[in-house]
Amino acid sequence: MSALPVSPDEAPVAAQTPRATSATSWRLVAAVGLAAIALAVPFALSDYRIFLATMTLITAIAVLGLNMLVGYNGQLSLGHGALYALGAYVTAILMEHGGFAWWATLPVSAVVCFGFGLLFGWPALRLKGHYLALATFALALATPQLLKHKALEPWTGGVQGLTLLKPDAPFGWKLSQDQWLYLVVLGIAAVMFVAAWNLLRGRLGRATIAIREQPIAAAAMGIDVAYTKAMTFGISALYTGVAGSLGAIATAFVAPDSFGMFVSVFFLVGVVVGGLGTISGALVGAAFIQFIPNVADQLSKSAPSAIFAGFLILCMFLMPQGFVGLVRSARRRLQHSPRPRGGD
Amino acid sequence: MYSLLQQIASGIAMGGIYACLGLALVMIYQSTHHINFAQGEMAMFSTFIAFLLLKAGLPYWAAALVTLGFGFVAGFLIERLLLRPLGDVPELSVIVVFIGLLIGINSLAGWVFGHKLEPFPSPFPDKAFGSTLISGHELGTIGVVVVVMAVLFAFLRFTKVGLAMRASAENPVSSRLAGIPVSLMLSLGWGLSALIGAIGGLMVAPVVFLEPNMMGGVLIYAFAGALLGGIDNPWGAVAGGLIVGVVENLAGTYVVGTELKLTLALVLIVGVLLIRPSGIFGRKLVVRV
Numbered sequence: 001m002s003a004l005p006v007s008p009d010e011a012p013v014a015a016q017t018p019r020a021t022s023a024t025s026w027r028l029v030a031a032v033g034l035a036a037i038a039l040a041v042p043f044a045l046s047d048y049r050i051f052l053a054t055m056t057l058i059t060a061i062a063v064l065g066l067n068m069l070v071g072y073n074g075q076l077s078l079g080h081g082a083l084y085a086l087g088a089y090v091t092a093i094l095m096e097h098g099g100f101a102w103w104a105t106l107p108v109s110a111v112v113c114f115g116f117g118l119l120f121g122w123p124a125l126r127l128k129g130h131y132l133a134l135a136t137f138a139l140a141l142a143t144p145q146l147l148k149h150k151a152l153e154p155w156t157g158g159v160q161g162l163t164l165l166k167p168d169a170p171f172g173w174k175l176s177q178d179q180w181l182y183l184v185v186l187g188i189a190a191v192m193f194v195a196a197w198n199l200l201r202g203r204l205g206r207a208t209i210a211i212r213e214q215p216i217a218a219a220a221m222g223i224d225v226a227y228t229k230a231m232t233f234g235i236s237a238l239y240t241g242v243a244g245s246l247g248a249i250a251t252a253f254v255a256p257d258s259f260g261m262f263v264s265v266f267f268l269v270g271v272v273v274g275g276l277g278t279i280s281g282a283l284v285g286a287a288f289i290q291f292i293p294n295v296a297d298q299l300s301k302s303a304p305s306a307i308f309a310g311f312l313i314l315c316m317f318l319m320p321q322g323f324v325g326l327v328r329s330a331r332r333r334l335q336h337s338p339r340p341r342g343g344d
Numbered sequence: 345m346y347s348l349l350q351q352i353a354s355g356i357a358m359g360g361i362y363a364c365l366g367l368a369l370v371m372i373y374q375s376t377h378h379i380n381f382a383q384g385e386m387a388m389f390s391t392f393i394a395f396l397l398l399k400a401g402l403p404y405w406a407a408a409l410v411t412l413g414f415g416f417v418a419g420f421l422i423e424r425l426l427l428r429p430l431g432d433v434p435e436l437s438v439i440v441v442f443i444g445l446l447i448g449i450n451s452l453a454g455w456v457f458g459h460k461l462e463p464f465p466s467p468f469p470d471k472a473f474g475s476t477l478i479s480g481h482e483l484g485t486i487g488v489v490v491v492v493m494a495v496l497f498a499f500l501r502f503t504k505v506g507l508a509m510r511a512s513a514e515n516p517v518s519s520r521l522a523g524i525p526v527s528l529m530l531s532l533g534w535g536l537s538a539l540i541g542a543i544g545g546l547m548v549a550p551v552v553f554l555e556p557n558m559m560g561g562v563l564i565y566a567f568a569g570a571l572l573g574g575i576d577n578p579w580g581a582v583a584g585g586l587i588v589g590v591v592e593n594l595a596g597t598y599v600v601g602t603e604l605k606l607t608l609a610l611v612l613i614v615g616v617l618l619i620r621p622s623g624i625f626g627r628k629l630v631v632r633v
Contacts, residue, residue: 076439123617123618137567142609145606146604146607302452302455305450308444309446312447313445
């Protein structure tokens, strides 16, 4: 019995089949096509749409971070909005008070968030399932209050938050701010997705998945459960934190009330709708949580979260493996290959 | 000194509300081992029903009674229509459904009732016995919590249904073999839990004003209280709720100030989970591998 609604054959460690070579070439074609489309975006759309695409990529990085923890490791965090806020504030404070260039804040933010993730993840190791969800839920609720606190106000700007400058394209390139930012974010996102893919197929990733499936058996096979879980928490925090930094740069503004409980819930919606334990699902999920509010806002202020709630619940009933899982099972059915019986 | 006593008194009153919600959480946790993240929002929605009835001109106690009925039926139906069909799924899926319920009920309330702060009446007089130590609503809240606890205790201890509910929480398989309709007991537990939560909602609304997000802070303290007392023990949850209420008020007044109240709850929750995850009065959960 898996600890998650993920079937083992859909993990990135899928066994190589004889068809793998032709599948790889198809995958290559798809990847090249996708890259071409991604590169064409800033030259084909209006600035506002480019900004939306940038935010989607940023959200995808955050959702991927959360998915590493929830989908691959089976630890549920309802507090990744707090990590997103941490990354955003590290960048904002360094730019505002430290005179850092925007790009120089990213490594600092990555290190800080990784450290915080490890620190929070270490005690959280003892918390299983709903207890971890509870602790992180409290963290998410407390975040805006903490950011507003008087003691931090000289740094964080209190309720008002901080306003930043949007970066201009360097070397006199003829790109608008939005076009330049999109390309930067696209590059960073590509690197981080490839890194995640490699990481999750490697030693740490396999250990992570083994712990999700059966922690005791994993420990018996010599996996250092505490180390792996804390590392996963740290890396997950790093991804979400860097996304927060990029988000702060892209919107050129941070304020406590934009990091409430709902940010964490939105990331969770992205993970669930995109597909637990899938990497490409992060993109689908991010697009979903970016575009639904844009469409549904006209209906009512409450409509987006009502739709998200519906999708969270429906997903658990109808497609527990999310959109990517649905596509995969549909493709498998089309190919008439019998569903492999995993050692579930 | 007098103000300290005042703070303790209103801490106990607030703690009573946490205790109510804590009891509601325990009712569900005992039988299913799930923490209902939507407990606060369910209570909030019930309170809005009471608000509508009061606006329609119903007397307070009639409105409260109908509201409790609504809470019970809603809880019963949520279990029947949403959680039962979900079946025996991993814990993570259940939590995701709870989070879906949380934001779903919250946005539904925002959609239907709006986001305006609404004053909500208290059924109790302003002053209790002409004293300034404790307000009428605070004393009334404490009284209500005592009554709820007494009734719940009597129900679980002395009635056949109560016995059946305890049995099916303790050992569902044997209970089913003994002829107890375990699944009905589960729905009943959900209904009762939602009812107790609605009482908490009715008591807290006069203090914090009625609006869709009113339960955020309250629920997190109810979690802290239930965890502190032991989330599988009703009396522990009540004691934990009262302790947390007093601690919150004293720390809020004398130590950290009101701006860090939620952070205090976070520290309490993480602290309890690290030092004594089973709470003061809880049992240690032993898992068979």
